[in-house]
Amino acid sequence: xxxxxxxxxxxxxxxxxxxxxxxxxxxxxxxxxxxxxxxxxxxxxxxxxxxxxxxxxxxxxxxxxxxxxxxxxxxxxxxxxxxxxxxxxxxxxxxxxxxxxxxxxxxxxxxxxxxxxxxxxxxxxxxxxxxxxxxxxxxxxxxxxxxxxxxxxxxxxxxxxxxxxxxxxxxxxxxxxxxxxxxxxxxxxxxxxxxxxxxxxxxxxxxxxxxxxxxxxxxxxxxxxxxxxxxxxxxxxxxxxxxxxxxxxxxxxxxxxxxxxxxxxxxxxxxxxxxxxxxxxxxxxxxxxxxxxxxxxxxxxxxxxxxxxxxxxxxxxxxxxxxxxxxxxxxxxxxx
Numbered sequence: 114x115x116x117x118x119x120x121x122x123x124x125x126x127x128x129x130x131x132x133x134x135x136x137x138x139x140x141x142x143x144x145x146x147x148x149x150x151x152x153x154x155x156x157x158x159x160x161x162x163x164x165x166x167x168x169x170x171x172x173x174x175x176x177x178x179x180x181x182x183x184x185x186x187x188x189x190x191x192x193x194x195x196x197x198x199x200x201x202x203x204x205x206x207x208x209x210x211x212x213x214x215x216x217x218x219x220x221x222x223x224x225x226x227x228x229x230x231x232x233x234x235x236x237x238x239x240x241x242x243x244x245x246x247x248x249x250x251x252x253x254x255x256x257x258x259x260x261x262x263x264x265x266x267x268x269x270x271x272x273x274x275x276x277x278x279x280x281x282x283x284x285x286x287x288x289x290x291x292x293x294x295x296x297x298x299x300x301x302x303x304x305x306x307x308x309x310x311x312x313x314x315x316x317x318x319x320x321x322x323x324x325x326x327x328x329x330x331x332x333x334x335x336x337x338x339x340x341x342x343x344x345x346x347x348x349x350x351x352x353x354x355x356x357x358x359x360x361x362x363x364x365x366x367x368x369x370x371x372x373x374x375x376x377x378x379x380x381x382x383x384x385x386x387x388x389x390x391x392x393x394x395x396x397x398x399x400x401x402x403x404x405x406x407x408x409x410x411x412x413x414x415x416x417x418x419x420x421x422x423x424x425x426x427x428x429x430x431x432x433x434x435x436x437x438x439x440x441x442x443x444x445x446x447x448x449x
Contacts, residue, residue, distance in 0.1 A: 138175065141176050141324065141398065143176070143177065145284070145321050145325075146179070146326075147317055147323045148168070148181065148328075149328040151328070152331040157389075159391065160389065160391065161227075164394075165228075167393075168394075169238065170395060171398070179321065180289065180292065182294070182310060184224040187224055191218070191223075205269070206266070206269070210268070216268075216295065221243045225291055228241075238288060239291050242291070242292050247276065250295075251273055251275075251298075252270030252273055252299065254270050255269045270296055280317070312374075322379065323380050326376075327386060329387075330365075330368065330388060332387060333387045334387065335369065337418060344422075347403075348408075348409065348412040349407075350409060351377055351410055354372065356419050356420070357419050359423055372408040373408065377410075383409070384403075384408070385405050385406045386406075
C-alpha cells in the first residue's frame with residue numbers, strides 16, 4: 114500500500130471515531146459529570162497523564178467535569194515516613210489528631226496540588242477545593258460499635274450536607290473543580306473529618322445534579338461471583354445492586370452503595386470503570402459498547418442470578434469465617 118493510501122486510510126479511521134462519538138457529545142453537551150479519581154490511576158505516571166487528557170477532552174467537548182479524589186496510598190506512605198503508626202479497631206482506621214493532620218496535608222497539599230498542576234499545564238483550567246472550603250462538605254463523626262461496645266475511631270465522618278455554591282461559581286467561570294474529601298465537623302465546626310471518597314463523590318453528584326457519576330477503580334467492574342470472570346456485569350439496576358451488597362467485600366461495597374444512592378437521588382447513570390485502562394472514561398462515555406459496570410434504574414433485571422450468588426455466599430459464611438479468600442475479593446480496593 115502506498116504511503117498516501119495509508120495516510121488516507123488512517124485519516125478515515127480517525128474520522129469514523131469522531132463520527133461515532135458525535136451522538137454522545139450531542140447528548141452530554143453541558144452535562145455535569147462527577148468523577149471519583151482513585152486506584153492505580155493516581156499512582157501510575159502514564160495513567161495520571163491519560164486521566165488529565167480525558168478530563169480536558171470532556172471539558173472541551175462541552176461537558177462539565179468535577180473531579181473528586183481520595184489518597185489512601187499516599188496517606189499510608191506519608192504516615193510511614195513520619196513514623197506515625199496506623200492503628201485499626203474493628204477493621205477501621207483510627208484517625209487521631211496526628212493522623213488527621215497528615216490526611217489533611219496529603220489530600221489537599223499533595224494529591225490535589227499535583228492534579229491541579231497537571232491540568233493547568235495545558236491552560237488555566239483547574240481550581241482546587243477542600244471539602245472544608247466555603248462549607249462545601251459537612252459531616253458527622255461516624256458512630257461505630259464492635260461486639261456491641263462503642264469505639265472511638267477519631268476524625269472519621271459521613272457526609273450529611275453539601276453546599277455546592279462554590280462549585281457552581283467555578284463551573285460558571287468554565288473551570289474544572291478538583292475536590293479533596295476532607296469535611297467540616299457539623300458538631301465541632303473548628304474540627305475536620307476524613308470522609309470516604311466514594312460516598313462524598315456521590316453526595317456531590319446529587320447536589321450538583323450530575324448526569325453521570327464515574328468511579329475509577331482497579332478492577333474491570335462488578336463481578337457477581339469472583340473468580341469467575343464470566344460474571345462481570347455490564348449493567349445492573351439499583352434493586353439488584355442493593356440485593357447483591359451482602360456478598361461484596363469492603364472494597365467494592367462502598368462503590369456500589371455510592372452508585373445506588375446517586376442513582377436513587379436523581380443522577381441518571383453511575384459507572385464503575387477500570388482506571389488501569391488508558392482513556393477508560395472516554396471509552397465509557399463516548400462509545401456504544403462502553404466498559405465497566407453501569408448502574409441505573411432501568412437496567413434489565415438479573416434478580417435470579419443475584420439471589421443465587423447471595424445465597425451461595427450466605428452458605429459459605431455459615432461454613433467458614435468471612436475472609437478475603439471467600440469474599441468477592443476481585444472487587445477489593447483499599448479505601449481512599
